[in-house]
Amino acid sequence: MSEKSRRDLCDTYCPHEDKVARYKDRVLEVAGLSELFRALGDETRTKILYLLAEEEFCVCDLATILDMSLPAISHHLRLLRTMRLVKHRREGRMVYYSLADSHILELIRQAQEHFEEER
Amino acid sequence: MSEKSRRDLCDTYCPHEDKVARYKDRVLEVAGLSELFRALGDETRTKILYLLAEEEFCVCDLATILDMSLPAISHHLRLLRTMRLVKHRREGRMVYYSLADSHILELIRQAQEHFEEER
DNA sequence: TATATATTTAAGCAAGTGTTTAATTATACT
DNA sequence: AGTATAATTAAACACTTGCTTAAATATATA
Numbered sequence: 001m002s003e004k005s006r007r008d009l010c011d012t013y014c015p016h017e018d019k020v021a022r023y024k025d026r027v028l029e030v031a032g033l034s035e036l037f038r039a040l041g042d043e044t045r046t047k048i049l050y051l052l053a054e055e056e057f058c059v060c061d062l063a064t065i066l067d068m069s070l071p072a073i074s075h076h077l078r079l080l081r082t083m084r085l086v087k088h089r090r091e092g093r094m095v096y097y098s099l100a101d102s103h104i105l106e107l108i109r110q111a112q113e114h115f116e117e118e119r
Numbered sequence: 120m121s122e123k124s125r126r127d128l129c130d131t132y133c134p135h136e137d138k139v140a141r142y143k144d145r146v147l148e149v150a151g152l153s154e155l156f157r158a159l160g161d162e163t164r165t166k167i168l169y170l171l172a173e174e175e176f177c178v179c180d181l182a183t184i185l186d187m188s189l190p191a192i193s194h195h196l197r198l199l200r201t202m203r204l205v206k207h208r209r210e211g212r213m214v215y216y217s218l219a220d221s222h223i224l225e226l227i228r229q230a231q232e233h234f235e236e237e238r
Numbered sequence: 239t240a241t242a243t244a245t246t247t248a249a250g251c252a253a254g255t256g257t258t259t260a261a262t263t264a265t266a267c268t
Numbered sequence: 269a270g271t272a273t274a275a276t277t278a279a280a281c282a283c284t285t286g287c288t289t290a291a292a293t294a295t296a297t298a
Contacts, residue, residue, distance in 0.1 A: 027166045034162040041157035047146045103233035114222035212274045
């Protein structure tokens with residue numbers, strides 16, 4: 001957006017120029033965080049991570065538990081792998097996945113807390 | 120997916136039937152959580168929540184800080200409102216938004232921690 | 239080496255998401 | 269009342285996402 005049109009948004013009182021200037025840089029701190037949340041923003045992936053927090057599973061187990069096709073699960077696992085949220089080890093024909101670290105489980109727990117207070 | 124095709128996924132070793140049966144119900148616990156994460160899974164919304172965690176802002180302030188149009192911001196605020204993540208109060212022509220509760224800020228903090236350890 | 243199986247990859251498609259522009263609503267001021 | 273302004277809503281569009289089917293890899297076994 002241009003400087004011009006931005007100023008046009010609110011002519012009189014708003015924007016509270018001091019505030020605005022102060023915070024323009026601050027927001028950069030959270031840039032990129034949403035990528036992590038987006039990974040969790042799919043029910044299948046949340047479930048996968050939740051499961052992997054308990055123990056390791058092969059792709060086929062996950063597909064069966066979540067009632068989805070192998071390619072679909074594999075697709076999600078690839079995304080989670082790219083984001084380094086899960087790790088995998090091969091054992092013969094099968095590939096076992098597990099959580100890369102426990103931060104994610106903490107995120108899920110936190111979200112659950114929020115949810116429980118909603119009611 | 121049908122029972123048939125599901126069984127076809129892995130014929131021999133997999134699925135580990137006991138595991139699978141045990142976890143099929145467990146995953147229901149996180150159903151719905153992804154909705155919350157999806158709300159955070161957009162950079163604009165994460166930024167909005169991050170800002171509102173500091174102090175209240177009118178729609179126009181947010182639009183200016185985030186360099187976006189009013190309708191775009193309003194659109195995101197509506198979603199956050201529907202999810203009860205933010206609350207608002209009217210003061211004259213302006214509407215001021217603030218965080219509905221602090222759980223969300225905790226989520227953001229947690230995510231930031233995860234991010235910092237990545238490097 | 240040939241066949242079977244667990245997983246991954248690729249291509250195509252339907253559905254969802256975020257933005258824009260234009261029109262509408264709500265409040266304030268003259 | 270009439271005009272101006274902050275915010276919301278609606279419609280349209282481009283873009284992304286997640287699934288499906290089909291083909292390709294990788295490992296194990298006969």
